[in-house]
Amino acid sequence: MATTKALAIAQQTNSATLLLGTGLAFASLILLPAFATRLGLDAVLTGAVRIALMRASSRVVSNKNQGDTVPASFDCH
Numbered sequence: 091m092a093t094t095k096a097l098a099i100a101q102q103t104n105s106a107t108l109l110l111g112t113g114l115a116f117a118s119l120i121l122l123p124a125f126a127t128r129l130g131l132d133a134v135l136t137g138a139v140r141i142a143l144m145r146a147s148s149r150v151v152s153n154k155n156q157g158d159t160v161p162a163s164f165d166c167h
Contacts, residue, residue: 107150107151107153108151110150111147111148111150111151112147114143114144114146114147114150115143115144115147117143118139118140118143118144118147119140122136122139122140122143123136123140126139
């Protein structure tokens with residue numbers, strides 16, 4: 091019984107993580123350029139925000155198997 095509940099909670103967590111990561115990726119690829127064009131934002135600023143959103147998406151999805159801890163910074167190596 092406890093194993094079934096733990097499995098159900100893990101599946102819900104994985105689904106939520108995947109949904110959040112997909113939402114951030116969608117925002118960076120589709121929504122942000124549309125808003126930037128509409129508002130007349132600079133391409134450099136738009137690119138920087140897209141990079142930040144894609145990194146956040148990557149961080150969310152890659153940490154789903156490492157527990158709930160989120161690293162304070164990225165390692166580029």
